[in-house]
């Protein structure tokens with residue numbers, strides 16, 4: 168097989184290709200499409216790290232029996248406003264939405280709900296859940312950890328102790344755009360190191376720390392020597408990612424581990440796990456229980472406009488609110504296609520070809 172050049176792929180073509188690929192690998196047609204749509208949507212939102220680049224890994228986990236097709240969440244505890252659910256290591260694109268739907272339904276009934284999801288396959292871009300809740304006028308807060316993925320050094324340390332433990336908060340837009348904050352507590356998400364290791368966008372300086380305590384942006388500190396023909400394995404590197412925001416981000420990462428890992432019963436990050444999976448503690452609050460929609464809409468708009476009206480630091484710059492970069496990127500990439508580096512496209516198209524699925528022709 169010749170190595171493809173960097174490619175721009177139409178989002179709908181890419182979705183169809185990946186849906187067929189996951190179906191050929193053993194997922195039902197519905198699940199294959201759900202996974203494909205979720206991954207492509209992450210690329211459309213500009214988060215290539217949590218998009219289609221994950222395909223070979225997901226397929227590898229499925230084949231190895233670390234991830235299971237077509238799982239239904241198991242209800243461990245149903246105590247009204249609190250539900251504890253076990254994802255049974257099913258695809259995060261399946262058990263994640265199941266947990267979110269249950270949490271939203273319960274919040275609509277009671278005003279508020281808390282859902283502890285344990286043992287979920289990789290949940291991808293957590294902000295997608297916050298967007299889904301916001302679209303139904305529900306405020307949501309999500310704390311996530313990734314047991315088995317010890318990648319991040321605590322503040323002041325040069326050895327890994329945390330996962331990239333993301334947090335997402337979504338506030339409904341009251342007829343306008345919602346405000347969606349969604350980030351990894353590491354300075355950069357692991358997937359961004361994956362993208363950089365495959366020739367994509369380089370990492371900001373100081374994203375990683377070496378075993379000697381020196382800051383760097385070299386992906387090999389996470390993956391060891393980069394071999395373009397092999398899947399990078401984060402267990403091979405000697406360094407660590409650093410947290411965002413110094414001691415504050417380090418504290419937030421620790422809370423994600425305790426809330427999403429320890430409290431849910433999913434397990435806080437550490438050595439000795441043979442799988443990469445997510446735990447997630449989510450809180451859902453029905454917006455309409457907090458007062459009149461018009462008052463909220465007016466105050467939200469006033470405040471968003473007030474924030475955005477701050478004088479930019481650079482001439483021609485602009486203040487954005489969380490969620491804006493993603494919605495702008497979605498509009499642009501839906502129209503023009505999704506750009507993928509040569510390595511990423513080779514790995515993704517090759518994974519489909521191995522299962523007998525023909526990859527789409529790039530649009531550029």
Ligand code: NAD
Nearest residue numbers: 290291292293331333347348349350351356487488489490
């Ligand atoms: P990031 O650093 O790109 O930050 C994204 C957040 O910052 C968004 O809310 C975005 O709207 C906001 N933002 C970006 N630029 C902005 C600007 N100029 N002005 C105002 N706001 C701005 O995100 P990240 O840390 O690289 O995380 C990427 C994705 O990785 C997230 O979707 C996260 O959920 C996901 N993730 C998932 C897992 C998992 O295990 N499932 C683990 C880690 C990260």
